[in-house]
Amino acid sequence: MKRDELSPVKLSIILFLIAGFSGCILSLVYSVTESRIKENERLEEQASIKIIMPAVKSFKQEKDCYLIYNSKKKLIGYIFKTESRGYGGLVKCSVGIDFNGKITGVKVASHKETPGLGSRIEETRKKESEPYFTAQFKDLAKEQVEGVEKITGATVSSKAVIKCVKQAFKKWGQIKESRIKIIRQDSY
Numbered sequence: 001m002k003r004d005e006l007s008p009v010k011l012s013i014i015l016f017l018i019a020g021f022s023g024c025i026l027s028l029v030y031s032v033t034e035s036r037i038k039e040n041e042r043l044e045e046q047a048s049i050k051i052i053m054p055a056v057k058s059f060k061q062e063k064d065c066y067l068i069y070n071s072k073k074k075l076i077g078y079i080f081k082t083e084s085r086g087y088g089g090l091v092k093c094s095v096g097i098d099f100n101g102k103i104t105g106v107k108v109a110s111h112k113e114t115p116g117l118g119s120r121i122e123e124t125r126k127k128e129s130e131p132y133f134t135a136q137f138k139d140l141a142k143e144q145v146e147g148v149e150k151i152t153g154a155t156v157s158s159k160a161v162i163k164c165v166k167q168a169f170k171k172w173g174q175i176k177e178s179r180i181k182i183i184r185q186d187s188y
Helices: 008-052 117-123 142-147 155-187
Strands: 060-061 067-068 075-085 092-100 101-111
Touching: 008 092, 060 155, 075 155, 092 155, 101 155, 117 155, 142 155
Parallel strands: none
Antiparallel strands: 060 067, 067 075, 075 092, 092 101
C-alpha cells in the first residue's frame, strides 16, 4: 500500500471540514445581508402598493391584506394578497379593490410559469408602463372579471390570475359584510 493514498476516514474528515467551513461562510454572508434583503423587500412592497392603488398616502398591513388610506387618513380601499395554481406552480398576486368594488390594479407578485408563454401574465409591451394582461382588470367590478381576454397559449396562467382576482373579491365581500354588521349593531 502506498503512503500517499488517503484512507476513506481521512477523506471523510476532509470533506466534513470543507462542508463545515462552507456552512460557516454561508451563514456569515446571510447574517450580513439579511437586513438589506428585508429592506429591499419592504421597498419593493411599497412600490407595488403605489402601482396597485396610486391614491395611497399611507397603509396598514393586516393578516392577508393592506388597508389603504388617502391623504386625509380616510380608508379608500384594500390590497389583497392571493394565490392560485398556474401551469408551472403557484401564481401569487396583489389585487387592489376600492370602496366602490372596482379593481384599482393587479400585480403578479411571483410565479413559476413557463418563460415566454405563461410568464406573459406580467409582460410589458413596448411604450407601455404596466403589463398589458393585468391592465385589463383596472376599473372592473366583480361581475366583469370573466370578460378579461386570456393570453393565447397561456390560458392556464391567465385563469390563475383571474382566480386570484376572484379570491380578492371574495375577501373584499367578507370585509364589506362584516362592516355592514357592525353598522347595523351600532344603530340599535
